[in-house]
Amino acid sequence: MKREISDWFLDLQDDICSNLEVADNGGSFVEDKWERPGGGGGKTRIFKNGNIIERGGVNYSAVFGDVPDFLKKQFPGEKATTFYATGVSIVMHPKSPEIPIIHMNIRYFELGKIAWFGGGIDLTPHYVNQHDAVYFHSELKKMCDKHDQSFYPKFKTEADNYFFIKHRNETRGIGGIFFDHFRANENHSLTDIFSFVKSTGSLFAPLYVSLINLNKSTVYSENEKKWQLLRRGRYVEFNLVYDRGTKFGLDTNGRTESILMSLPPIASWEYDYQPEPGSREAETISFLKKDIDWLK
């Protein structure tokens, strides 16, 4: 099965890249193939010379080898000595502060006879716009509901909890869905879960292309660009301080350039920046909290 999953991920990378190139209408992806010394490798694709996307990467990998320590700790009884992991991860930083940053990751792990999927899609608007937030969450819910009506509420809550910048007491953005260690159970075979993961992966391109098209003509000024750089600073804080994938990658001597492609091209920090009350910036901050039900 792992071959089938990995092949599907590879095709998904192609499909997403070509859709983003069409939507950007200017830039294109440049590919870096790499090999992992311990086994396997990947293809990192970086977007260059975009009209709309300033920096973005679509990373595919399929790696295997000796079980890393972090997995041994998670499965103390497990005797398997090798693991297999494959996945696609994406982060897009648009030029316009009116277009949101997006992130998706879908992945599959095998350790001996244990197999599981993980992943999710989440959105980080520089300016939270309720129309887009409702659209984004309703598309995710529609997709989830086709598989299991319990998925959206459960995985939406997990996203709120995961994409949280504790030291700022802010969510990274407006969340989305997030799931991990999703193993076959009485309700869902591994094939069912793979089918859900495929739906998640397939939703990415149409969803983000819509969000681009909805916002690409909105005019913005230097003030909005300044705010965008501050929000990107928060994105850096989340990824370097909390993101498990980043920490895992850096701890296990992963390919640093592929891991840190999630960082923005440029970001800023300002001491104790407080947006003006009533401004769009202040409104955005008010939405950066857990448990907002966008679909009520």
Added chain:
Amino acid sequence: MKREISDWFLDLQDDICSNLEVADNGGSFVEDKWERPGGGGGKTRIFKNGNIIERGGVNYSAVFGDVPDFLKKQFPGEKATTFYATGVSIVMHPKSPEIPIIHMNIRYFELGKIAWFGGGIDLTPHYVNQHDAVYFHSELKKMCDKHDQSFYPKFKTEADNYFFIKHRNETRGIGGIFFDHFRANENHSLTDIFSFVKSTGSLFAPLYVSLINLNKSTVYSENEKKWQLLRRGRYVEFNLVYDRGTKFGLDTNGRTESILMSLPPIASWEYDYQPEPGSREAETISFLKKDIDWLK
């Protein structure tokens, strides 16, 4: 004794701030006083409108209260229920890529009857310049040697090991001195160690002012500014991924704005950036390694 140490740190903050204002000849520090809910507080001073310093902070704090978990773990046998900590920490990000970033931290801890000092000064030139590196290390050595000839070699090695960005296989800069958990022992009373800490703190302003004056007239172009932003990106990576003070502060609900004042005003990342062979940038990378003996 803790009162004497804390008072000395408070005076040092004043002294360093006025020296930096004179050297900058334009900007000045703005002070934020803050209180820690669990006990104590501090004064954060942020440099504004500088000619030479683009962003910088000099933070003083004296905090006390219930022993935090990280200290309990370090001293499992200890029955004391309260701790005391005071210190000064500084980071300066200059406008010019020809002037180095500098960091100093000196601190004093008490837990029951155990008392110790920690701290250090280290330099992160955007472009490593051998003349400055030799000057910087020789001033540190001279200062250390007045206290104990074993200090410089020992604390220089500790700085090399501490200020290391493992996932980049690069040191943060050219190091300096770093010491921690420095408790009274057969060779040094706590008063001796305090005297060494005072020498370290007192060296900061003259040392950095000299480095400013040596480099402030050097002309630079857009290319050097671009490189500066990439090096600042590495500074962010070190501080958010590895720095113990930052992690401790964020983990223990410290004052986020004071902790993250170490981050640069603006930083950038570029996928797999490789400096041209033979360039000043490539030369700098070649110096970003441990165990360079600048004084041989």
